[in-house]
Amino acid sequence: DAKTTQPNSMESNEEEPVHLPCNHSTISGTDYIHWYRQLPSQGPEYVIHGLTSNVNNRMASLAIAEDRKSSTLILHRATLRDAAVYYCILPGTYKYIFGTGTRLKVLA
């Protein structure tokens, strides 16, 4: 299973955009890139996923590098409710490998 690398923590001001990076240099051609987030005392929550093209949904945008070795989760306007741990995952066969993710702190 391909591995991902994320910064341990990031900070953002409220109502500003946030760019959360993820490196996955060993990604295979068929690996989808998934992002989840985990709010305090809750289970992980699906955010977005993509394969090659950039993706948008109501929660966030996913920008995927042309060589697919990195991706960026974009929160367009961070709110206090976005403070969470964000996980970048390349699902292997039947399973996800969760690293320690990026802890996002949003400053009021």
Add this chain to the structure above:
Amino acid sequence: NAGVTQTPKFRILKIGQSMTLQCTQDMNHNYMYWYRQDPGMGLKLIYYSVGAGITDKGEVPNGYNVSRSTTEDFPLRLELAAPSQTSVYFCASSYGQGTMPQHFGDGTRLSIL
């Protein structure tokens, strides 16, 4: 929509006791998973199932057992509780593998004393 429901939410066990963590989903998902999350760490896969009657080990299966007699239910059993099993346990389900998002329950916080 209930989604993935886990019971109990909290439990304290004594060393050597046994218990079953319950997980049920109402989305007709074939795939179900059990994870544990230790403080400050990411989730680790314990067991997974790709359908009723089919289960397989994940990264950290020792000390646990599972069964999958129906599509909806995927209970996790601890036979001889040990302090190392103190953790938060999450159950998840998905329609398929790889491309399909996983849906998680709210977790069971288990302490072994």
